[in-house]
Every structure is written in structure tokens, then in C-alpha cells.
Amino acid sequence: MGDEKILHIAQRLFALTNRTSVQYTVHMLIQTLPDTMTRLAQMGDAAVFEPVGDNPQQERRRVPYQSHSLEECITNVSTPTGKRKILKTMVTTACERNCYYCPFRAGRSKTKRVTFGPDELASGFDTLQRAGQVEGMFLSSGIIKGSVTTQDKIIDTVEIIRDRYNYQGYIHLKIMPGAEYDQLYRAMQLADRVSVNLEGPTQERLDALAPKKDFQRELLHMLQLAEQIRRTHPYEKLAG
Ligand code: SF4
Structure with a gap:
């Protein structure tokens, strides 16, 4: 069911006009998009794995963790326009x-895996932000079928959020290790902020933490490409 239709039904059910001020509760949203909202609520380990809020130590304390409520996936983040409630998801x-x-690493057979298509994730975010539950998004992902395929899915999701839902607010995107130049450029056009996980300062340190990552080619090169993109497009509004 489309979100417009859901809101329309909600308006009829609750006899609302466009001027009526409504605070949708998370419970109401779970009833309107049950599968999407329930699965978004299970992303709590994303909050642990990618601390981006104003209290990263508190976010980290819960490892390993399986969340069950949507509130646990919403974090206060300082943005250029002030503090915002950000949906952290993957x-x-x-x-x-x-x-x-990482709680999502390969081989953890008991870890519950959750996967969204770009349409579903964009729609879920749009519903939450129009309901006033979140004011921005942090989007990352585990890697499946390589970094390039995964980065495409991140970009596809945000293009839908920006273009179809006309959302102009805060978005922070994670850049996958080894993403391509054009993907990084597009992510920087779409997002307010992009970031790369630099788990260690050298290949040796990285090997001890993330043995399948290449320090120079997949991590450092991303930072160099971002700098190159900023230099090549000095007048374009790009993510910081
Ligand atoms: S690439 Fe590493 S840090 Fe990222 S989700 Fe996979 S295992 Fe976790």
C-alpha cells in the first residue's frame, strides 16, 4: 500500500484534516507498515556498529545487541542545522x-539478517519522517555481491528518498570500501555527509581487525577520491 494511501486512510479513521496536528506514535506506524517497521526495529545492532550520535560511548555499550523497538534505532545527532533525530539503518x-x-560479519550463523530493497527502505523512512518520528537518516550496509553492488543499493535508496519523496533533510551515507569514483561523486551529491570506516592506520593494523579490507585501495583511496571530487567540482554543493 502506498504511503499517500496510508495517510489518507489514517486521516479518515481519525477524522483528521490537513490542519490537524497529529503526533503519530511508533505503535501507529507499526500498524500501517507492519513488516517494514518491524524489520527496521531489528536494526539495533546498526546503532552499535556505526555510532554516529552525540553519545557514541553509550551507543557502543550494548554490543552485541538485538533491538526490538524502533526507538532504539533513532539517535540524536548534531547536524549543520542543529540536533536531529536520525534513523540509523542499513x-x-x-x-x-x-x-x-562487527556483529554482522560473515559466519555468524545465529545472527538474524535483515535486508531491504531500495523502494521499501525509502518508503519506510519517508513514512517515519513525515510522521515526525525522525528528522534524518544514516544509511550503511553489509557487503553482499561486492562493494560496488552494495553502494548502488545505498545510492538507489537515497535517490528515491530525494526524488520520489522530495525529502530535502539530513542524510549521512556510508561509503563502501572500494566504491567507484562515480558512486562516490553521486553519494556526495545526494548526501549532507559521507564517511568511510578507517578501522586502522596501516594495513598491518587493519589485518588484525578487518582481514579482507585493503587499506590503500579500499579505504585511503576513498578519501583521496573524495578530495579529488571536491577539487574537480568546486562550485557544486557536495557532502562534507
Ligand atoms: S564489511 Fe566488515 S564492518 Fe562492514 S558489515 Fe561487513 S563485516 Fe561488518
Whole structure:
């Protein structure tokens, strides 16, 4: 069911007009998009794995953790326009890599995996933000079928959020290790912020934490490409 239709039904059910001020509760949203909202609520380990809020130590304390409520996936983040409630989520919590510190690493057979298509994830975010539950998004992903395929799914999701739902607010995107130049450029056009996980300062340190990652080619090169993109497009509004 489309979100417009859901809101329309909600308006009729609750006899609302466009001027009526409504605070949708998470419970109401779970009833309107049950599968999407329930699965978004299970992304709590994303909050642990990718601390981006104003209290990263508190976010980290819960490892390993399986969340069951949507509130647990919403974090306060300082943005250029002030503090915002950010939905922290992932395209998928499945991953083919094996970073030792990560709750989503390959081989953890008991880890519950959740995967979204771009349409579903964009729609779920749109519903939450129009209901006033979140004011921005942080989007990352486990890696499945390589970094390039995964980065495409992240970009597809945000293109839908920006273009179809006309959302102009805060978005922070994670850049996958080894993403391509054009993908990084597109991510920087779409997002307010992009970031790369630099788990260690050298290949040796990286090997001890994330043995399938290449320090120079997949991580450092991403930072160099971002700098190159900023230099090549000095007048374009790009993510910081
Ligand atoms: S690539 Fe990312 S999601 Fe996959 S195991 Fe490493 S840190 Fe976790």
C-alpha cells in the first residue's frame, strides 16, 4: 500500500484534516507498515556498529545487541542545522566480509539478517519522517555481491528518498570500501555527509581487525577520491 494511501486512510479513521496536528506514535506506524517497521526495529545492532550520535560511548555499550523497538534505532545527532533525530539503518545486515569486531560479519550463523530493497527502505523512512518520528537518516550496509553492488543499493535508496519523496533533510551515507569514483561523486551529491570506516592506520593494523579490507585501495583511496571530487567540482554543493 502506498504511503499517500496510508495517510489518507489514517486521516479518515481519525477524522483528521490537513490542519490537524497529529503526533503519530511508533505503535501507529507499526500498524500501517507492519513488516517494514518491524524489520527496521531489528536494526539495533546498526546503532552499535556505526555510532554516529552525540553519545557514541553509550551507543557502543550494548554490543552485541538485538533491538526490538524502533526507538532504539533513532539517535540524536548534531547536524549543520542543529540536533536531529536520525534513523540509523542499513540496506542489509548480511555481509560477505569478516571484520572481527562487527556483529554482522560473515559466519555468524545465529545472527538474524535483515535486508531491504531500495523502494521499501525509502518508503519506510519517508513514512517515519513525515510522521515526525525522525528528522534524518544514516544509511550503511553489509557487503553482499561486492562493494560496488552494495553502494548502488545505498545510492538507489537515497535517490528515491530525494526524488520520489522530495525529502530535502539530513542524510549521512556510508561509503563502501572500494566504491567507484562515480558512486562516490553521486553519494556526495545526494548526501549532507559521507564517511568511510578507517578501522586502522596501516594495513598491518587493519589485518588484525578487518582481514579482507585493503587499506590503500579500499579505504585511503576513498578519501583521496573524495578530495579529488571536491577539487574537480568546486562550485557544486557536495557532502562534507
Ligand atoms: S564489511 Fe562492514 S558489515 Fe561487513 S563485516 Fe566488515 S564492518 Fe561488518
